Amino acid sequence: MPNQVKPSIFHRILRIITARPASKSGERGLSLGAQILSQLFLLFVAATVIYPILWVVSMSFDPRDISRPTELRLNPFQGGLSVKAYADIIQQPTANPVSLGQLMFNSFRLATLTGLASIIVGVFASYAFSRLRFRGRQVLMIAVLTVLMLPSIATLPALFVLLNKIQFDVGSGVFNLRNSLIGVGLAILSGSLPFAIWNMKGYLDTIPRELEEAALIDGCTPNSAFFRVTLPLSTPVLAVTFFLGFMSTWTEFATSWLFLTDPKNFTLMMALYNMVGQYSDSTPWSHFAAMSIIIALPVTIVYLFVQRYFVGGLAIGGVKG
């Protein structure tokens, strides 16, 4: 049997460009006029999508080292690339005495722990809602949905006051739960946990019940059927729910800005707000651009790979903002 020839890169690119479904007989192509009109329209839309992104990327690499862009520059390679903005940012992003590493570490800790906590605590409840029948199921589901409906800001006054009540003396001063990353994490979890429960329940509903029933017939107890059959099968939704929780906390602003006062606890988004908000007169825009990219790039890349698993189904449930 002859070796199958793998399509060359060129052919693959050509296929993406022409992206024609294997043409069946009877299908009509577009007339040239309609094709040109469609292309013009789609190109215009693509230009509006890419415009802000090109602007920010080329500003972050701007070699001129100026504080404000005096003219439009969309080609990042125009006049050469400079990574000075990134180097400056890594040393000290804002006037606060805190390094980019510390900011990243804070955001990363916060996002990882709230993301993990929401799936670990939530998965059992979502299993109960999806599979088990019990008295009060309806009421409890409405209780979860009610929180889902509320924006996270609508519970901030009480969370601020209650977390602020938990203060105690530690050797070097007073520990205030409100003014700590743990407090911020708890406040974020209070809104992200119901979302996680609902999101995971939706997926568990689609796992065939027969798989568990088969395990029960083979002598599994209901609990071990959950741990050995359903839980392993729901790994994709655990990963996606963790990622959604991670991403919303990674870019969370309202709670951390309200709660935290000590610069060593600050998060990336708080630093970015300092660079565009009312205190930003001295920040060069190349710094702001580099900082935006540093924050956005990791989550954007991961999102790009996982979005096709859930963007279509996002209409049910939804991400809390």
Add this chain to the structure above:
Amino acid sequence: MTALANRANVPKKEIHRRSIFRTVTPYLYLLPAFIVMGIITYYPMLYQVWMSFTDYGLTNLRYNAPPPNFVGLANYINIETNQLGLSYYYFWHVLGFNLFWAFSNVIIHVALGILIAVILNRQGVWFKGIYRALYILPIVVPQIIVANIFKNMFDPDYGAINQGLAILGKFFFDLSPALFHIHWIDQIDYPVSWIPLTLSYYALLITNVWLGWPFMTIVASGALQSIPKDLYEAARIDGASENQQFWRITLPLLRPAMVPAAVYGLVMTFNLFSLIYFLSGGGPLNETAILVTTAYDLINQQRLYGVAAAFCVYIFFILLALTLITNSITRATESYDA
């Protein structure tokens, strides 16, 4: 029969034990989540209702501070009669603008989403793969970062919007670049004198349309691909024009997918804190403030925790009404389609 026979062999005590196990297990599964939510979600929500009847303020935050005074419905009345410390705050304006903001956005998102999806899914359009890959970008870039970038893009002197418009104006109409120093965010006069919307509303709208239409396009694309091709074939044979096919086949068959997506978008946009707070900050003169940004100002600037709590109770009931109304609309269309 065999099940019954098996059952007879099991001692009565054992059956009893199993049935208790069955009734208790679900609650054991629910326990971790509801303990956590009880402490950090439901207790704060109830506490907030109590707070809303008090004058909880900065002085009550100190450790060992005296409890706040009970003020009855004063907070609720003050919010409604605009007796707050916030400048240019009018409750009905905020609520009205908030509703208009949500509806105007979603209508544009859905219309644009369908239009782009229909053109993108036409047979034989070139470069489909490239366009699809590009059009996903506004969904995957974090919203709050986009708000930041657009904030600087709308800058009157150095922003990419004015600079881009100046280049286009020069190229197509030979207009002087000096014309394009539009103060998108802080111009107080209404651009169209008989429409009471500031320029910052349009800036917010442009940004949110940039963010919002791709999601609707994805939903519409999915629904379009599930419409049977024979329908169009039959319509063509019966002599229907492309236009008629769109209005009589495509649009009605898209509706079951688009209505839930629109409702979801409506609630998301209604509570869109980050975009408005970062881009316009509710300004100028509080013209573009929505409910959640006002609540945040009450806590973050004014430090009026009691008033903010009352405001959040208002938000709760407004959202409840909005959810019930939109749900009944969704149901109504469902039964129509069935």
